[in-house]
Amino acid sequence: MAFLWALVCLALASTVSALGGGRSPLCPSASPTGCGVPAISPLVQYSERIINGQNAVPGSWPWQVSLQTRSGSHFCGGSLISDEWVVTAAHCEFNPYAHVVVLGEYDLTSNSEYLQVKTVSRAVTNPNWNPNTFNNDITLLKLSSPARLGPRVSPVCLAPANVVLPTNLPLVTTGWGRISTASQAMAPRLQQVVVPLISPSQCMQYWGNRITSSMLCAGGVGASSCQGDSGGPLVYQNGNVWTLAGIVSWGNSNCNVRTPAIYTRVSQFRNWIEYVVSQG
Numbered sequence: 642m643a644f645l646w647a648l649v650c651l652a653l654a655s656t657v658s659a660l661g662g663g664r665s666p667l668c669p670s671a672s673p674t675g676c677g678v679p680a681i682s683p684l685v686q687y688s689e690r691i692i693n694g695q696n697a698v699p700g701s702w703p704w705q706v707s708l709q710t711r712s713g714s715h716f717c718g719g720s721l722i723s724d725e726w727v728v729t730a731a732h733c734e735f736n737p738y739a740h741v742v743v744l745g746e747y748d749l750t751s752n753s754e755y756l757q758v759k760t761v762s763r764a765v766t767n768p769n770w771n772p773n774t775f776n777n778d779i780t781l782l783k784l785s786s787p788a789r790l791g792p793r794v795s796p797v798c799l800a801p802a803n804v805v806l807p808t809n810l811p812l813v814t815t816g817w818g819r820i821s822t823a824s825q826a827m828a829p830r831l832q833q834v835v836v837p838l839i840s841p842s843q844c845m846q847y848w849g850n851r852i853t854s855s856m857l858c859a860g861g862v863g864a865s866s867c868q869g870d871s872g873g874p875l876v877y878q879n880g881n882v883w884t885l886a887g888i889v890s891w892g893n894s895n896c897n898v899r900t901p902a903i904y905t906r907v908s909q910f911r912n913w914i915e916y917v918v919s920q921g
Contacts, residue, residue: 676722677798677882679703680791685813685835685878697833699747702815704797704885705831705874707743708735715749716740718816718873720885721796724787726918727761729872730888730905731770731780737761742782745793749817750829757794760785765917767910776853778890778905781917797876798884802911810838812859812877812886814904816870836860836875838886839901847900855909857887861901875904 683701706727708717719729719742727742729735737760744757763783770777788794800806815833836859844858852858859875875887887904907914 675798676796677884678795679883680795681793683813683833685833695833697747697815697831699831700745700793702831702833702874703745703793703795705746705815707746707749707817708733708872709741709743711739711741715817717871718818718889719782720874720888721788721794722799722885722914723796723918724790725784727782727784728885728888728907728914729780729782730890731766731778732772732775732890733780733872735761735764735780735782737764737782742784744788746831748830755793757788759788767913774851774853775891775903777855777910779888779907779910781914783921797874798882799911799914800884800886800908802908804908806838806857806877806886808838808840808843810877812836812838812875813883814859814870814873814875814887814889816873816889818870818873836902844901844903848903852903855906856890857904857906858901859887859904860892 679701680703681698681700684698686695704721706719706721707715708719708729709715717729717733717735719727719733721744722728740761742759742761744759745754746756747754761782762785764780765783766780767777770779790796813833813835815831817828817831839858839861841852841858844852844856847861848858857875870889873889874885875889876883877886878884885907887907890903890905892900892902
């Protein structure tokens with residue numbers, strides 16, 4: 642087996658009601674625009690390459706977080722889903738005693754950005770996570786203190802439970818991972834790339850029975866997420882609202898842009914996320 646790199650909040654009051662009614666803790670009232678609506682609009686060109694990507698507009702993906710060592714080294718991405726919770730990949734192996742969550746990050750080399758550096762009080766990995774198959778690759782991080790929401794820090798919406806997205810739907814993934822197949826160097830500035838959603842049957846042509854119902858497949862058209870992007874968001878736009886469809890999980894070891902990358906299917910875990918968050 643080839644080496645695998647570990648690569649609506651506004652939606653649906655009905656989803657919340659089905660889970661017990663009331664306001665969802667994932668729809669923070671402190672966010673002036675609700676989830677999924679950046680104060681700074683992203684500039685998305687639906688024809689680009691994070692391998693073969695482009696620099697994001699600073700602040701335009703305000704839910705993007707950087708998971709870092711306490712000495713400041715980026716190792717994974719994540720997504721802010723409320724003022725207290727971040728979702729990332731289980732394979733990132735976030736350790737609350739050794740790692741921190743950085744919000745508002747854009748340029749990893751800059752010392753002039755206004756950042757929020759948060760410790761984590763709880764890391765909750767899905768109990769069905771399998772590190773051998775990368776199935777159920779999802780972890781929730783509870784921040785030790787709430788994030789201060791504003792133009793450059795705000796949450797993304799979560800895909801409704803078990804939603805079915807159409808094949809070829811344009812999706813955007815963001816991160817600071819490798820930007821060239823010829824180099825191990827990470828991108829200093831946040832990158833974005835547009836990738837199409839690939840059907841499970843198409844995906845299995847590349848990856849066979851490794852693909853499960855808890856995974857999404859996207860890319861393979863000259864664009865890809867890569868090492869260092871792991872745990873980061875895969876989002877789609879509905880109107881002016883961005884929704885988290887996937888979490889960067891795994892793919893080809895050399896970041897081949899002609900091979901689809903694999904993402905954790907967020908809709909499969911919506912109810913689990915709601916449950917964990919409700920437990921505080």
